Amino acid sequence: MAASSSRVFVSHLSGVAVFDPNGDQVGRVRDVVALLRPGGKPPSVLGLVVEVVSRHRVFLPVTRVTGVESGQVVTTGVLNMRRFEQRAGETLVLGELLDRRVTLVETGEEVTVLDVGLIRLPARRDWRIDKVFVRKGGRTLRRRRETLTVEWSAVTGFALDETDQGAANLLATFEHVRPADLANMLHHFSPKRRGEVAAALHDDRLADVLEELPEDDQVEILGSLQEERAADVLEAMDPDDAADLLSELPEQERERLLELMRPKDAAPVRRLLSYEEDTAGGMMTTEPIVLGPDATVAYALARVRVADLSAPLAAQVYVCRPPDETPTGRYLGVVHFQRLLRDPPFTLVGSIVDTDLQPIAPDTPLPELTGYLATYNIVAAPVVDEGGHLLGAVTVDDVLDHLLPHDWRDSIGPGAGEPPHGRDDGTRDDDGGGRGSDTGGSGEGQGADGG
Structure with a gap:
C-alpha cells in the first residue's frame, strides 16, 4: 500500500503501526474491511480496523491511507474515535477470508486461502483485492503442497457460508x-x-x-x-x-x-x-512464589525472573515452613523484590523477612482488601488461614477485575460510550464512501475522504 501502485499482502499488515502526519503513532492494524462484489469482480477495500491505545478499535477509511512503507501505515488527518462495528455485507479479510476453502474456476480443484493481495488503483485513492495466494490439496499441512498466486476472478466460493473454516x-x-x-x-x-x-x-x-x-x-x-x-x-x-x-x-x-x-x-x-467471590479467598491465586527460610537471595531472584510470572506476583516472595505448596507450612513473612536487589546473593531469605506486614484472612471483603493494598502501597497481599498457613496471594489486577464494571473491556479507551462509528451520519457505497466525521476538528470535512 505505498503511494505508488505497489501491492501488499494482508498478512503483512497485521500488527503494523499506524502513524499520523506528525509522525505520532496512533495505533496498530488489526484487520482490513472489504466489500465483496458479485460476478467475480475484485472486492473493494473500505478501510482498516485500527487498535488504538487501551485496545479500543476504530475504523480508518482507506482513502485516508497515504502509504504503507517500511512496515508502517501513514494516515492523513485524525482518526474517527468511534468504536468500530462490522456492518452487514462487510468482510474482515484477516478474520474471515484466511483459511477459507475456495475453488479454482479453471480446474474445479479445492484450494485453501493463505493470503490475499491488495493494490491501489492508478491515479485514485481506491484499493482492491486483486490477488489470492492459495495452497492446493485442501487444508492439509503436508509438506510440498503446491502454492500459487492467482487473480481474484480465478477462484470462487468466497461468498459461501463455510461451516468448518479452520484457522x-x-x-x-x-x-x-x-x-x-x-x-x-x-x-x-x-x-x-x-x-x-x-x-x-x-x-x-x-x-x-x-x-x-x-x-x-x-x-x-x-x-x-x-x-x-x-x-x-x-x-x-x-x-x-x-x-x-x-x-x-x-x-x-x-x-x-x-x-x-x-x-x-x-x-x-x-x-x-x-470462598465467596468478593473476598480475598475468592480472588487469590494459589500459586505465588513460596520459598523456605534457607533459600538464598540468588535463588529468589531466579524465581522472580520466570517470564510467565505476572508483575504483581513477581513483586514479592513468601517465606514459609515446608511444604512450599499452598496451603503451606507456617507462614513466616514476605520479602519484597527491592530488598532482594539490595542484599548479597548468598543471603538467606529467612534473615530478611518483613514481619511487619500482617497477612489477611481469606474471608476479607473487597472494600477492606482494597484499603489494605492502598494503605501499605503494595501490589499483592498474602492470604493466611487461622492456623497460620499461606493459602495464596491476592494481586492488584485481581482486585481491579472485581472493582471495574462488568463490561470494562468494551468501554476502555478514548471514545468509550460513543455510538458505533458512522451510524448517525453518512453511508458507504461500493467504492468505500464515508463512515462518518472525524473527532478533533481536523478541518478536512465530514466525509471519509476529507472532501
Whole structure:
C-alpha cells in the first residue's frame, strides 16, 4: 500500500503501526474491511480496523491511507474515535477470508486461502483485492503442497457460508500477538469464527487468551470445546481464573469438568470455589512464589525472573515452613523484590523477612482488601488461614477485575460510550464512501475522504 501502485499482502499488515502526519503513532492494524462484489469482480477495500491505545478499535477509511512503507501505515488527518462495528455485507479479510476453502474456476480443484493481495488503483485513492495466494490439496499441512498466486476472478466460493473454516493461517498471522490483544480480536469475531480460532489454538495459548476475555465469551468458547479438551484448558489456566470461569457454569457442568481435571489441578480450584467471590479467598491465586527460610537471595531472584510470572506476583516472595505448596507450612513473612536487589546473593531469605506486614484472612471483603493494598502501597497481599498457613496471594489486577464494571473491556479507551462509528451520519457505497466525521476538528470535512 505505498503511494505508488505497489501491492501488499494482508498478512503483512497485521500488527503494523499506524502513524499520523506528525509522525505520532496512533495505533496498530488489526484487520482490513472489504466489500465483496458479485460476478467475480475484485472486492473493494473500505478501510482498516485500527487498535488504538487501551485496545479500543476504530475504523480508518482507506482513502485516508497515504502509504504503507517500511512496515508502517501513514494516515492523513485524525482518526474517527468511534468504536468500530462490522456492518452487514462487510468482510474482515484477516478474520474471515484466511483459511477459507475456495475453488479454482479453471480446474474445479479445492484450494485453501493463505493470503490475499491488495493494490491501489492508478491515479485514485481506491484499493482492491486483486490477488489470492492459495495452497492446493485442501487444508492439509503436508509438506510440498503446491502454492500459487492467482487473480481474484480465478477462484470462487468466497461468498459461501463455510461451516468448518479452520484457522491455521490466521493464527500464524497472530503468532506474536500478546494474549490480551488476541483476546480482544476474538471478542470482535463472530461466534462461529471465535469457535474455529479457539479450536485451532494450543491449550496453553487458549488458556492465556481465555483469561483475558469477558465472562460471556469465556463460557461460550469453553462450551464449544469437547469436555476432555475443556478440562485440559482449565488445567492450563491459573487456578483463580479457572475458578472464576467455572463459577459461571451450572453446578452439574462445573462438577463434571472438575472430575475430568487432574486431581492436583482440580484441588486448588475447588478450594477457591469454596470462598465467596468478593473476598480475598475468592480472588487469590494459589500459586505465588513460596520459598523456605534457607533459600538464598540468588535463588529468589531466579524465581522472580520466570517470564510467565505476572508483575504483581513477581513483586514479592513468601517465606514459609515446608511444604512450599499452598496451603503451606507456617507462614513466616514476605520479602519484597527491592530488598532482594539490595542484599548479597548468598543471603538467606529467612534473615530478611518483613514481619511487619500482617497477612489477611481469606474471608476479607473487597472494600477492606482494597484499603489494605492502598494503605501499605503494595501490589499483592498474602492470604493466611487461622492456623497460620499461606493459602495464596491476592494481586492488584485481581482486585481491579472485581472493582471495574462488568463490561470494562468494551468501554476502555478514548471514545468509550460513543455510538458505533458512522451510524448517525453518512453511508458507504461500493467504492468505500464515508463512515462518518472525524473527532478533533481536523478541518478536512465530514466525509471519509476529507472532501
